[in-house]
Amino acid sequence: MRMKGKNVIVTGGASGIGLASVERCLEEGASVVIADLEGGDGQAQAARLDDRCDGRCLFKACDVTDTAQVDRLFADTVAELGSVDAVFNNAGIGGICPTDELEDEEYLKVIDINLNGVFRVARAALRVMYRQGSGSIVNCASILGVFGQSQTAAYTAAKGGVVNMTRTLAIEAAPKGVRVNAIGPGYIDTPLLEALDDDMLQGLIGLHPIGRLGRPAEIANAFLFLASDEASFVTGAHLLVDGGFTAGKS
Ligand SMILES: NC(=O)c1ccc[n+]([C@@H]2O[C@H](COP(=O)([O-])OP(=O)(O)OC[C@H]3O[C@@H](n4cnc5c(N)ncnc54)[C@H](O)[C@@H]3O)[C@@H](O)[C@H]2O)c1
Secondary structure: OOOOOOEEEEEOOOOHHHHHHHHHHHHOOOEEEEEEOOOOOHHHHHHHHHHHOOOOEEEEEOOOOOHHHHHHHHHHHHHHHOOOOEEEEOOOOOOOOOHHHOOHHHHHHHHHHHHHHHHHHHHHHHHHHHHHOOEEEEEEOOHHHOOOOOOOHHHHHHHHHHHHHHHHHHHHHHHHOEEEEEEEEOOEOOHHHHHOOHHHHHHHHOOOOOOOOEOHHHHHHHHHHHHOHHHOOOOOOEEEEOOOHHHOOO
16 A cells, blocks of 8 residues: 555546546555546546545546636645645646647647646645645656647647746755656547547557557556655656657657
8 A cells, every 4th residue: 555644636637647546546545636627527436436445535626727726625635634645737638739820719728727737736735735844746747848749839838848847846845845746648548639530549659669559557657656655766857658759769
């Protein structure tokens, strides 16, 4: 039980990588808050998992674009569970559009969720964790935080920002007992990829030397490591979990 007694918040925890991370933390003994949009799958997923794990899974509605909702998520979690020991700052959306056709509204939406949302959640987490003198924040970045890709100007800008913000937060937080890291997934088989057609998917698979897309559980395992005390000397890292995508071309 690598997370026994720990309280964990996973934003975007209702689906894909977030949901797999919720399940993995529950298996390892943590109490977990699924923080996701009102009206999505979060409530039902939490009810399903809560039955299996003796009441250790909760749902709290939270839109990461709303500072008041993010701050309330942390205040309510501390009031109910007593602490926040680890956070997976994972909520995010995709966005594919030629840059010359990308309107302000869509650009700003991707930035507001994928970059500003990570900031809002990290800030709220730091305030709680500084009081505790301990904690681990894991931000979900991407291979597209270190590589460019055609038609993803907003997404790559956001993920690049997440990678470097992680380093700054890690430096600030280290003296206060808080670690901050990022994970850089390759392409992972989740609903986020539903917008891609078969040819695009086959092309993406070919970019991973391992020869397949990643599985959500493979990112959840990386989160578990960074969230747990096993990573006690790891901070400021961007852990690439990408089937060799960033290693280079064959
Ligand atoms: N799937 C991939 O190939 C891939 C690759 C690299 C990085 N990522 C990153 O992984 C993270 C999770 O993506 P996924 O693939 O599991 O996608 P997903 O669509 O399965 O899950 C994303 C979750 O985020 C939630 N969400 C969206 N907007 C939100 C908001 N404003 N507030 C709160 N929650 C919100 C959604 O409701 C959903 O439950 C994202 O940050 C994504 O950018 C995914």
